Structure formats: C-alpha cells, structure tokens
Amino acid sequence: MRQLLLTAALCLASLGAHAAGDRIVTGSDRGTYIEIGRDLSRLIGKPAGLPLEVLPSKGSAENVRRLRSEPGVRLALVQSDVYRAYLDQANAGDAEAARLIKPLRVVMPLYDEEIYFVARADSPLRSIHELRDKRINVGPVGSGTALTATTLYRAMFGSPMLEQNTSFLSNEEALVKLATDKSIDVVVIVAGQPAKLFADMKSEARQYIKLLTLDRAAPETQALDGTYVPATIRATSYPNWLTQDATSLSVKSMLVTYDYQSPDVRASLTRFAKSMCSNFEKLRTEGHAKWQEVSLAPPQLPKGWSYYAPTQKVLSHCDTEAEPARNVASEGKAPAASSCSQSREVLGLCRVASR
CATH class of the missing domain: 3.40.190.10 (Periplasmic binding protein-like II)
Structure with a gap:
C-alpha cells in the first residue's frame, strides 16, 4: 500500500x-x-x-x-x-x-537596461561616484538589481558596501522611505525605459526625488569595465518627472x-x-x-x-540583414572564493535569513 x-x-x-x-x-x-x-x-x-x-x-x-x-x-x-x-x-x-x-x-x-540612482530632491548628492559610504537600497536579495548595485559599488570603490548601510527593500518600499523618514540616501533600480514605476509618477514627484548622473571623468566611474556602459535616460520617457535627459549606466x-x-x-x-x-x-x-x-x-x-x-x-x-549587436559583456577576472561574500549573498548562494 x-x-x-x-x-x-x-x-x-x-x-x-x-x-x-x-x-x-x-x-x-x-x-x-x-x-x-x-x-x-x-x-x-x-x-x-x-x-x-x-x-x-x-x-x-x-x-x-x-x-x-x-x-x-x-x-x-x-x-x-x-x-x-x-x-x-x-x-x-x-x-x-x-x-x-x-x-x-x-x-x-x-x-540595455538603464540603472537609476534615485536620491531625495534636496540631497547634496549629484553624481553616481559620490555613493561611497551612503545608505543604499539595492533591492530584494535574489534580484538582479541587488547584484548590479553591489557589483557597481565594489568596482567603483574597491570594497563592498557596509552592511549597516545596505538595505534590501522592494523598489516601492524604498522610495517611500527615501522621501519620508530619510533613512535611505539612494535607491538603485534597474529597469528598461520607459519603466512603469517611474512613468506612472505624477508631476509632484519632482518635489521629492531626483536622479544622480554619471560623471565620466570621475576616476571611480572610469574603473568600470565594459559590462556597464553609459546610457541616456530620456525626459520623454518620464515627462511628469524629468525636465531634461540624464546620463546614467546600463547593463545588457x-x-x-x-x-x-x-x-x-x-x-x-x-x-x-x-x-x-x-x-x-x-x-x-x-x-x-x-x-x-x-x-x-x-x-x-x-x-x-x-x-x-x-x-x-x-x-x-x-535575419541576415540585421547588424550584429555589441558584445553583451566583457570577459572578467573571477573574484576570489569566500564563504559568504556580498556577491554570493545577493546571488542566493548563501543560506541567510531575510533582511
């Protein structure tokens, strides 16, 4: 039986x-x-x-x-x-x-998916390379955004984000906390434009949040390899929010x-x-x-x-007439293995409790 x-x-x-x-x-x-x-x-x-x-x-x-x-x-x-x-x-x-x-x-x-670095409208931050030691929301553990945010940070500054400065809230939750209790300095979001999250915003959003932009001359951003490339976030994609185009980064x-x-x-x-x-x-x-x-x-x-x-x-x-697209990424050097690095955690390779 x-x-x-x-x-x-x-x-x-x-x-x-x-x-x-x-x-x-x-x-x-x-x-x-x-x-x-x-x-x-x-x-x-x-x-x-x-x-x-x-x-x-x-x-x-x-x-x-x-x-x-x-x-x-x-x-x-x-x-x-x-x-x-x-x-x-x-x-x-x-x-x-x-x-x-x-x-x-x-x-x-x-x-290419655009990477949005969102700060409060009254924040003194202006550029992406100013993120060092800031309180950053990277998205849920297991998300591509979390991997992108932590990888970019490490590539620019040579070290992982400080654990006490890293949060793993959803995009919506993080934007609310960014604009209200100010417990977050920057929210990182990866989405191809026009992204519904931003496209649905009302014009009042300009009073609360802004985009940090890419300074190509900054040594921190010059350290990035071909995996991340400059991208233009168009004002026409978000007419209720942006008054002019903004330069950021993107990933394939x-x-x-x-x-x-x-x-x-x-x-x-x-x-x-x-x-x-x-x-x-x-x-x-x-x-x-x-x-x-x-x-x-x-x-x-x-x-x-x-x-x-x-x-x-x-x-x-x-489609023999199509032009080949550029390479989706460049070959990189593998990082040293560790028991539970920040990269392994956001990839879901560590058995960690939800934050």
Missing part, C-alpha cells in the same frame, strides 16, 4: 507539472521584464503553439534558480552581469554556482534557457525561434519600446558563455 501511495503521488506530481505548461520567469509586476515576457508570450509563443505562462519574480538571480529547479520553466530573463557573476563564482570554485549556471544557455541578447539583458536534450522540448524551443523570425516586427510595432533596440543577429558571446544550439541555428539565419 505504501508503495502504491508513493507511485500515485509521483504520478500526480508529474501530471501537475505537465498541466502547468511552459513558463517564463521575468521580474516585478511594475518592471520592464514582465512586459517583455508578456510580449514574448502573446506575439511569439502563442503563434508557435507554445503558450507561455508569464511569472513575476524578484529578478535575475532568482530567475536563474527557478529555471534550474521549477517545473515547466523553459525561459528566463537575466541581466548579463548576473549571468557573469554566477560564472565568476563557479570559476572560483563555488560548486553551487557551477551547478546552477553551467547548464544554462543564451537564446538571444536583448536590450538576455533571454536564457537550459541546455535541454529532450526531443520534445528542443522541438518546442525551435518553433519558438522560428516564430521569433516570423513575428519579430510585431514585437517592434506592438510590444514594449525596448524591442526597438533588439537585433536578431547573434553577437559573439564572451568566453564561458554559450548559445542554445537549436535556437541559435534558427536565429542566426532568419
């Missing part, structure tokens, strides 16, 4: 996973990633007979884990610096990071999958790639504005990164 119950439970679990269908993990409900996921589901997956359930998440680091462990998750949106951080940890000897990242494959690089986003060997899954993702070829212009005309920045021509990936062979075979031939 015990064996029969166990068998029945396994069968039900299998049926439940199958019934869930194919899924794509994205980002927060008010972020750009979830809109991109909905575009892919509606305009690419549906015509391919691959209806994708679009799932919200904390962001890129969580998406890597869910792609590896959650039934039915076939695709994930991941920032290139998060992907690289996992690779660096793996190359430094982190077995868990290697287990998570080594079997993942890039379907296609997407667009990518569409990622697992190195599936199952004939059925390979066939499904091949159909998805063919649908991308056929319906790419619909993404540009009917989808989020960021699709205007995406090219179908696959660029050469940095060392240690690999394309998913079935989709690359299709995508590399469906």
Whole structure:
C-alpha cells in the first residue's frame, strides 16, 4: 500500500507539472521584464503553439534558480552581469554556482537596461561616484538589481558596501522611505525605459526625488569595465518627472534557457525561434519600446558563455540583414572564493535569513 501511495503521488506530481505548461520567469509586476515576457508570450509563443505562462519574480538571480529547479520553466530573463557573476563564482570554485549556471544557455541578447540612482530632491548628492559610504537600497536579495548595485559599488570603490548601510527593500518600499523618514540616501533600480514605476509618477514627484548622473571623468566611474556602459535616460520617457535627459549606466539583458536534450522540448524551443523570425516586427510595432533596440543577429558571446544550439541555428539565419549587436559583456577576472561574500549573498548562494 505504501508503495502504491508513493507511485500515485509521483504520478500526480508529474501530471501537475505537465498541466502547468511552459513558463517564463521575468521580474516585478511594475518592471520592464514582465512586459517583455508578456510580449514574448502573446506575439511569439502563442503563434508557435507554445503558450507561455508569464511569472513575476524578484529578478535575475532568482530567475536563474527557478529555471534550474521549477517545473515547466523553459525561459528566463537575466541581466548579463548576473549571468557573469554566477560564472565568476563557479570559476572560483563555488560548486553551487557551477551547478546552477553551467547548464544554462543564451537564446538571444536583448536590450540595455538603464540603472537609476534615485536620491531625495534636496540631497547634496549629484553624481553616481559620490555613493561611497551612503545608505543604499539595492533591492530584494535574489534580484538582479541587488547584484548590479553591489557589483557597481565594489568596482567603483574597491570594497563592498557596509552592511549597516545596505538595505534590501522592494523598489516601492524604498522610495517611500527615501522621501519620508530619510533613512535611505539612494535607491538603485534597474529597469528598461520607459519603466512603469517611474512613468506612472505624477508631476509632484519632482518635489521629492531626483536622479544622480554619471560623471565620466570621475576616476571611480572610469574603473568600470565594459559590462556597464553609459546610457541616456530620456525626459520623454518620464515627462511628469524629468525636465531634461540624464546620463546614467546600463547593463545588457538576455533571454536564457537550459541546455535541454529532450526531443520534445528542443522541438518546442525551435518553433519558438522560428516564430521569433516570423513575428519579430510585431514585437517592434506592438510590444514594449525596448524591442526597438533588439537585433536578431547573434553577437559573439564572451568566453564561458554559450548559445542554445537549436535556437541559435534558427536565429542566426532568419535575419541576415540585421547588424550584429555589441558584445553583451566583457570577459572578467573571477573574484576570489569566500564563504559568504556580498556577491554570493545577493546571488542566493548563501543560506541567510531575510533582511
């Protein structure tokens, strides 16, 4: 009887996973990633007979884990610096990071996501390189924003953020605390423009918050490598908030999958790639504005990164007129392994209590 119950439970679990269908993990409900996921589901997956359930998440680091462990998750949106951080940890000897990242494959690089450094309107801070020792909210543990914020800080100042100065609140919670009780100096948010969080703001927001800008001449920002590049946050994206364009930084986003060997899954993702070829212009005309920045021509990936062979075979031939996009990241030196560094914590590689 015990064996029969166990068998029945396994069968039900299998049926439940199958019934869930194919899924794509994205980002927060008010972020750009979830809109991109909905575009892919509606305009690419549906015509391919691959209806994708679009799932919200904390962001890129969580998406890597869910792609590896959650039934039915076939695709994930991941920032290139998060992907690289996992690779660096793996190359430094982190077995868990290697287990998570080594079997993942890039379907296609997407667009550059802008990085917003938000301060109070009355703050004396003006530029990104003035962040040293400030109280900074980096987003939830497991989010791509947390990884980006902590990596940028370490690259600019040569040391991790002070623990007592680092908070892991959601974007909305952090912006409220920034503007009210002033317990936070800067909120870091990563989102492709126009981001709903800022686009929905009323003009009164100018009285409370402002953007810090990039000073390219500052030694701290010159220390950044090619993973992060200058970007313009346009006033036209946020007319109720910005009165002029602002220069900041950006990071490349990518569409990622697992190195599936199952004939059925390979066939499904091949159909998805063919649908991308056929319906790419619909993404540009009917989808989020960021699709205007995406090219179908696959660029050469940095060392240690690999394309998913079935989709690359299709995508590399469906748009021969497209100009290759720039490399999504530059090869970097792996950091020394540690028991629980700030990078390992925000990647979810440490078993830490929620803050």
